[in-house]
Amino acid sequence: MRQQSPNAAARTRRTHRGSAERPGRMGRVLLPHPLTGEPFPSPVPPGTGWPGDPADADTPVAASAGDVSRLAAGASLPQVVARSSVCRACPRLVAWREDVAREKRKSFADQPYWGRPTPGWGDPRPRVLVFGLAPAANGGNRTGRVFTGDRSGDWLYAALHRAGLANQPTATHAGDGLELIGTRIIAAVRCAPPDNKPTPEERDACAPWLDREVEVVLPTVRAAVALGSFAWAAALRTLGRAGLTVPRPRPVFGHGAEVTLYREDGSAPVRLIGSYHPSQQNTFTGKLTAEMLDDVFTRAAEPG
Numbered sequence: 001m002r003q004q005s006p007n008a009a010a011r012t013r014r015t016h017r018g019s020a021e022r023p024g025r026m027g028r029v030l031l032p033h034p035l036t037g038e039p040f041p042s043p044v045p046p047g048t049g050w051p052g053d054p055a056d057a058d059t060p061v062a063a064s065a066g067d068v069s070r071l072a073a074g075a076s077l078p079q080v081v082a083r084s085s086v087c088r089a090c091p092r093l094v095a096w097r098e099d100v101a102r103e104k105r106k107s108f109a110d111q112p113y114w115g116r117p118t119p120g121w122g123d124p125r126p127r128v129l130v131f132g133l134a135p136a137a138n139g140g141n142r143t144g145r146v147f148t149g150d151r152s153g154d155w156l157y158a159a160l161h162r163a164g165l166a167n168q169p170t171a172t173h174a175g176d177g178l179e180l181i182g183t184r185i186i187a188a189v190r191c192a193p194p195d196n197k198p199t200p201e202e203r204d205a206c207a208p209w210l211d212r213e214v215e216v217v218l219p220t221v222r223a224a225v226a227l228g229s230f231a232w233a234a235a236l237r238t239l240g241r242a243g244l245t246v247p248r249p250r251p252v253f254g255h256g257a258e259v260t261l262y263r264e265d266g267s268a269p270v271r272l273i274g275s276y277h278p279s280q281q282n283t284f285t286g287k288l289t290a291e292m293l294d295d296v297f298t299r300a301a302e303p304g
């Protein structure tokens with residue numbers, strides 16, 4: 001096993017409480033949360049009352065890809081969710097998500113921004129697992145929940161509601177009452193990337209969070225939906241690492257593509273279904289329609 005250097009160990013022991021004390025770097029301007037009215041700086045320090053914040057000031061912070069691997073290994077689901085929500089392993093993405101949080105889009109200038117990674121959320125024992133790419137800079141990175149507060153999320157959660165997989169069709173902010181029914185949503189990369197394009201190194205650094213979360217919830221999963229080709233590839237990789245048999249050559253992504261992934265122990269397999277990503281580019285142009293999305297989630301919701 002690789003020995004951890006004293007410096008690396010010290011970095012890992014550092015909590016967000018420590019990093020939040022840098023004057024002028026953490027957006028000390030306090031703005032009211034749109035739902036609760038509580039004031040927050042941007043980005044939001046863990047454990048300060050943001051709705052659904054899974055972390056607190058003592059949650060260990062990963063400062064490198066090695067830290068991510070170590071902190072994800074063997075973690076419980078609450079630990080994966082909490083630890084990944086304070087991760088600082090990718091310098092470019094940390095800088096980007098926090099710069100966006102401080103500077104804000106003009107239309108959200110009166111709101112605090114989460115400005116942290118968005119962990120998986122939803123049912124801890126899901127039948128349906130939805131894979132996305134990464135949170136949007138002014139969506140999940142603002143609201144604190146993946147696919148929440150942007151047009152992609154409007155499409156996604158409306159479709160999940162129509163399929164009986166969500167209790168309401170709208171998603172505006174963490175703490176808005178939305179609940180997923182037998183469903184969990186996970187981003188392959190948990191920080192908002194510039195141009196929605198994480199580098200391969202960033203994707204790989206984040207993979208242990210994804211792998212561990214998938215590993216923990218996989219026993220109950222019967223169907224998975226990958227939103228876009230990046231998520232399709234990430235889903236195949238992580239489900240393969242979790243012990244499912246992935247055909248060779250690797251199945252090709254397409255809207256409506258479906259592949260059955262069998263478990264080594266012979267128990268119920270997982271059907272992986274591809275869908276075009278509900279991005280504005282796809283929905284505005286009609287490449288993805290509500291009916292096409294409904295078809296995917298209706299199939300995913302079928303008992304299997």
Ligand code: SF4
Binds near residue numbers: 068090202206207
């Ligand atoms: S992308 Fe993943 S590994 Fe990189 S900083 Fe964000 S949560 Fe950590």
